[in-house]
Structure formats: structure tokens, C-alpha cells
Amino acid sequence: MKLLEERIRKDGVIGAGNVLKVDCFLNHLIDVPFADELAREFYRLFRDCGVNKILTIEASGIGIACLTARFFDCPAVFAKKSKTSNMSGEFYSVPVDSFTHGNTSTVIVNKAYLSPSDKVLIIDDFLALGNALNGLIDIVEQSGAQLVGAGIVIEKAFQGGGDAIRAKGIRVESLAMIESMSPEEGIRYRGE
């Protein structure tokens, strides 16, 4: 999505250790009119798939997930990060390693909010190694719901998570796919 690619080039900050900071429009300050255009694009991509539930993970996925759910006129569920791995039978749960935070948390969704009758679109702001997305896919599988696919704002394609998930036959649509980046040479998108 050209609009997004240009915005990342203009406002994104490339840091050490493959970190791309987009705090100024996506992760801390959310440029909502802009994010609403991203949500509209997710709707365009998945509008014919019968989506009746959006799934994301706290915290930074929640905003874009809600804006996307508005286009689909459906609810959004956000998986929570729990400190305890000892959950009752009330929750679907899965351990997820965080690339950003360097720790592991248990990610949970109340069983009441995902069921076999759901057609789920996963939405998230970032995809790198795929840890969070694999966790959410696992939860959808536990629930018996149908996974329609995943809509990602920014994929750091060079970290391989997205392509590994696509190789399993899961549809992953990323609005910007970064093939390489460095403070010196900037960003190259897939296809450039």
C-alpha cells in the first residue's frame, strides 16, 4: 500500500537490532484518520470472506483491529497477555515469545468469545518472526473457528515469519512488506 510505504519511509525510525519504530503514527500516537484508511484496505482485501470476528493481541493491535471491525460491522476480540500460565479451563491459551520485549507471556482468550461458527480475521500491527501471529492462529485452531486469514500493517519480511505462515497455506496480507532495512541504506520493500 503506497500510502503506508511512504509514511514509513518518512516517519519510521530504524534502530539497532532490526527495530523499526513507528511510534509517531501507529504504536503510541495513532494517526487515526490514517489508520482508518489501513482498516479500509483490510476490508477491501477480505470483504468477500464472511468475516464475523476480528482477533488481535493487546496492546498495540487493538486500535487498528477496532477500526477494521467497524468496516466489517463485527466485534473485535483482543487476546490478553497473562502473567500466570496456570489458567483455568475458561480460556484458550498459548505461550508467546515477544521479540520486542524479550520475554515469554501466556496469551489467553476467553472460550466464550471464539467458537466453531466464527470466521476469524486476525489483525495486527507488526509481523516479524511470527510469534504473536502463530499464537493467535493456535488459539483460533483450539476454538474450532474458521481462520479467514491475517491482515498485518507492517511485515518485516526479512525475518521470515510471514512466509513461513504462508507456506502452511494461511492467507497473510501485509500492507507494507519490508525486504531489508538499515539506518544507512533505509528501507527496501518487496518488489522494489
Added chain:
Amino acid sequence: MKLLEERIRKDGVIGAGNVLKVDCFLNHLIDVPFADELAREFYRLFRDCGVNKILTIEASGIGIACLTARFFDCPAVFAKKSKTSNMSGEFYSVPVDSFTHGNTSTVIVNKAYLSPSDKVLIIDDFLALGNALNGLIDIVEQSGAQLVGAGIVIEKAFQGGGDAIRAKGIRVESLAMIESMSPEEGIRYRGE
């Protein structure tokens, strides 16, 4: 707001220790078409105040804040909960006690995202003792921005936080104000 009061009565679960669980439409699953009506109401209440920025706190405020920001056609900033209190000069920060989680965290906002030229509307899902809201107000004051007021989805008025903040001259608009609640007697709203 009648629509919300009825929804809380229908779907809210009153637990021990003054806890009201609205996970099924606001805090875990977000009924986005419904939440968008709440956002529209915040817009109606504050539309003439020149709001150019929404401020909320992660995680459960983010959804409603983004939906509200869409009506105002402005950005939303979400304050982050930090594990370290030893922040650099890059951030506004304030300690906040959590009623829900029984701990204290440092809440931070990057100084780049709030400035004296901003007219800020704070949005949050819950107001009880007022700890989170007081923290956000403190951050707005640190930034020199103008605080237009606060829009709260559910105020547990019997815990006093909202009225204490109103007594300081700050406009607080809560879409549902719970005057008392118990598992036995249910919910009584202010004015009933």
C-alpha cells in the same frame, strides 16, 4: 446513556470486591458497532470544544479511544505502562495505582505527542477511584496542553473518583454512572 445502561444490566457480571465485569462487550470482546455508538456520544458531548487529540491508557481504553478519535478526525495517544520508573527526559511520566491489578505502574507518554497547542479529550473505559484518570490529567498538565475534559464509558460513582475530579473543575462525562451495585440487588444508576 440508556442504551449502555441497559447493556450493562443485561450483560455485566457483578463480582466480589466492587468488580463489574463487562468483558463480553467492552474489555475483552469489544462489540465494535455498539462501542462506535458510545464514541458517537462522546463526539456529541465534546464536539464544540476544539478537541484535536484523544488521550487514553493501555490496554482496554485504546479501542474506544480510536473509535472516538475517528469522529473527531484527530489522532489518539495511548499512555503506556512501563515497568521501570527510571525514565529518560523523553517522556512525561506519573505513577498510577491499579485498582484492578493491585499494583503500581509508571505511566508514560512521549513528550513529542502532547504539547501546549493541543486540546485534549481523555477517554477511558472505566472510572472508579480515579487513579488512572488522575494520572492522565497529571500528564496533560505536565505537557502544558489544554484539557477539554474526560469521557468515561462506565463510572462506578460510589467509589468517588469522578466526583473528586469534578470538584476540581474538570469536566467529566460518564455514559453510565453506577450509584450502587451488588450481586443481590443489581445496579442502580445515578438519578434513579
